[in-house]
Amino acid sequence: xxxxxxxxxxxxxxxxxxxxxxxxxxxxxxxxxxxxxxxxxxxxxxxxxxxxxxxxxxxxxxxxxxxxxxxxxxxxxxxxxxxxxxxxxxxxxxxxxxxxxxxxxxxxxxxxxxxxxxxxxxxxxxxxxxxxxxxxxxxxxxxxxxxxxxxxxxxxxxxxxxxxxxxxxxxxxxxxxxxxxxxxxxxxxxxxxxxxxxx
Amino acid sequence: xxxxxxxxxxxxxxxxxxxxxxxxxxxxxxxxxxxxxxxxxxxxxxxxxxxxxxxxxxxxxxxxxxxxxxxxxxxxxxxxxxxxxxxxxxxxxxxxxxxxxxxxxxxxxxxxxxxxxxxxxxxxxxxxxxxxxxxxxxxxxxxxxxxxxxxxxxxxxxxxxxxxxxxxxxxxxxxxxxxxxxxxxxxxxxxxxxxxxxx
Numbered sequence: 001x002x003x004x005x006x007x008x009x010x011x012x013x014x015x016x017x018x019x020x021x022x023x024x025x026x027x028x029x030x031x032x033x034x035x036x037x038x039x040x041x042x043x044x045x046x047x048x049x050x051x052x053x054x055x056x057x058x059x060x061x062x063x064x065x066x067x068x069x070x071x072x073x074x075x076x077x078x079x080x081x082x083x084x085x086x087x088x089x090x091x092x093x094x095x096x097x098x099x100x101x102x103x104x105x106x107x108x109x110x111x112x113x114x115x116x117x118x119x120x121x122x123x124x125x126x127x128x129x130x131x132x133x134x135x136x137x138x139x140x141x142x143x144x145x146x147x148x149x150x151x152x153x154x155x156x157x158x159x160x161x162x163x164x165x166x167x168x169x170x171x172x173x174x175x176x177x178x179x180x181x182x183x184x185x186x187x188x189x190x191x192x193x194x195x196x197x198x199x
Numbered sequence: 200x201x202x203x204x205x206x207x208x209x210x211x212x213x214x215x216x217x218x219x220x221x222x223x224x225x226x227x228x229x230x231x232x233x234x235x236x237x238x239x240x241x242x243x244x245x246x247x248x249x250x251x252x253x254x255x256x257x258x259x260x261x262x263x264x265x266x267x268x269x270x271x272x273x274x275x276x277x278x279x280x281x282x283x284x285x286x287x288x289x290x291x292x293x294x295x296x297x298x299x300x301x302x303x304x305x306x307x308x309x310x311x312x313x314x315x316x317x318x319x320x321x322x323x324x325x326x327x328x329x330x331x332x333x334x335x336x337x338x339x340x341x342x343x344x345x346x347x348x349x350x351x352x353x354x355x356x357x358x359x360x361x362x363x364x365x366x367x368x369x370x371x372x373x374x375x376x377x378x379x380x381x382x383x384x385x386x387x388x389x390x391x392x393x394x395x396x397x398x
Contacts, residue, residue, distance in 0.1 A: 019298065021220025098352055099218065099298050108357040135373075143350075143369050147342075150349025153297055154341075158307040170342050174334075178376040 004042045007032045008056065011049040012092035019099060020050055050096055054110060057093040069125035070180060070188045073118060074172060077148060078191055081164040084152060098153060111149075115141045130184030140179060147171060165191060203241045206231045207255060210248040211291035218298060219249055249295055253309060256292040268324035269379060269387045272317060273371060276347060277390055280363040283351060297352060310348075314340045329383030339378060346370060364390060 010032035014023045025046050029039050043049045067075055083090045097110040115138070122137040131137070151171055155164040169190050176185055209231035213222045224245050228238050242248045266274055282289045296309040314337070321336040330336070350370055354363040368389050375384055 019218075019220055021218055097356075106356050106359070108353070111353055111356065139369050140373055142353075142366065143346075143373050146350035146353040146366060146370065147346035148349060149352055150347060151342075151345035153348055153352070154307070154310055154345040157296075157305050157310065160305070167341065167345060170338050171345065174339055174342050174377040175373055176377070178373040 003032075003034060003038055007034060007039060007042055007049070008052055009089065011043075012053050012056075012089040015050065015053055015096055016088055016092040020046075020096060023050075025049070053089065054093050054096045056089050057110065069121060069128045070130040070184050073121040073125065073144075074188055074190060076117070076121065077144075077168050077172075078165060080148075081152070081161070081168060084156075084164065085161050094152065098149065111145055114145045114148075118144055125180075125184065128184075130180055130187065132179060132181055135179045144175070147175075202231075202233060202237055206233060206238060206241055206248075207251055208288065210242075211252050211255075211288040214249065214252055214295055215287055215291040219245075219295060222249075224248070252288065253292050253295045255288050256309065268320060268327045269329040269383050272320035272324065272343075273387055273389065275316070275320065276343075276367050276371075277364060279347075280351070280360070280367060283355075283363065284360050293351065297348065310344055313344045313347075317343055324379075324383065327383075329379055329386070331378060331380055334378045343374070346374075 007028065011023075011028045014028050014031055018027070023046060025039065025043075028046075028049060029036065032039075043052065080090070084094065085091075093110070118141040119137055122131065122135075122141055125131050126135075126137060148168075148171075151167050152161070152164060155161050155167050172190055176188065180188065206227065210222075210227045213227050213230055217226070222245060224238065224242075227245075227248060228235065231238075242251065279289070283293065284290075292309070317340040318336055321330065321334075321340055324330050325334075325336060347367075347370075350366050351360070351363060354360050354366050371389055375387065379387065
């Protein structure tokens with residue numbers, strides 16, 4: 001693994017465990033097993049490390065779905081649930097995005113990028129005749145980012161993410177009737193088996 | 200103001216500004232203008248202070264609505280939006296609840312209390328014939344706590360809560376069709392004027 005990647009992974013682990021305030025650059029150096037010189041060649045401060053972790057999520061969350069439109073949107077929410085459990089960089093970036101007030105001026109870039117991703121799926125859903133006339137794609141993308149953000153926070157505190165797939169099935173149960181046409185709803189599949197995932 | 204209340208308010212201000220990790224008992228003592236003796240008479244640790252702030256939200260968020268059932272539920276979400284702006288104890292308790300991993304073992308008590316409050320309104324809505332047959336009151340109370348939690352996090356980062364009323368109107372636009380009977384929807388009123396509230 002390249003040094004920069006090793007540092008980034010170590011930073012994610014430390015931010016995930018301790019939050020921004022509880023993390024320190026020396027903890028991250030120890031975890032990554034790099035010298036001060038190695039660290040400062042790549043990153044000058046804890047803030048810079050947090051920013052790198054926060055922006056890394058785009059690289060890690062690629063479109064996972066063959067489906068597009070409504071199915072792609074639904075799949076993306078369940079894919080990211082698994083990423084939260086299995087991918088420490090993604091998990092840390094979400095924690096930093098939620099607790100972002102901690103490290104400086106408010107910046108909703110990460111949220112807006114999520115809105116954009118969901119918006120693309122919603123526009124495809126519209127083209128495929130899956131959305132009801134009264135749905136505003138951009139408005140609902142914003143609603144969904146908010147709802148998803150809190151659902152994962154609640155799930156993390158309640159169960160360390162183990163119940164997140166169940167909570168997402170519930171969330172979709174109360175959004176789909178408001179957004180999807182009958183043919184859209186008939187087509188979309190929620191995971192039939194939402195076995196609790198190991199934390 | 201009694202010393203204990205003064206300390207609690209100061210603690211809320213400090214937790215609201217700095218988060219749990221960034222707060223310290225000496226910052227809180229200075230803010231409250233109490234001696235070490237005064238502090239330790241009431242609170243022994245930062246953790247104990249955080250716990251007191253976190254559990255104080257029940258005292259502060261009383262039922263604000265004359266309405267009950269669906270209208271009571273909707274009113275509660277807008278009332279708490281105003282509380283987030285105007286009541287530092289409530290705001291700090293929400294921040295601590297969201298960032299709770301910071302100070303010790305995960306504890307979803309605050310979330311479960313919200314679920315209970317919403318559940319009571321949903322049961323009343325059921326009795327008044329406002330809920331669709333397929334709605335599970337407890338399941339939707341959980342969905343709504345998750346959705347609300349994230350909506351306020353997003354709004355806080357995007358606008359310091361200024362756009363929270365607008366975001367709540369949007370959220371309800373996509374939940375009401377999935378939960379409310381036609382007569383329930385006809386009866387319920389969202390705030391007509393969601394002027395941005397000052398942060």
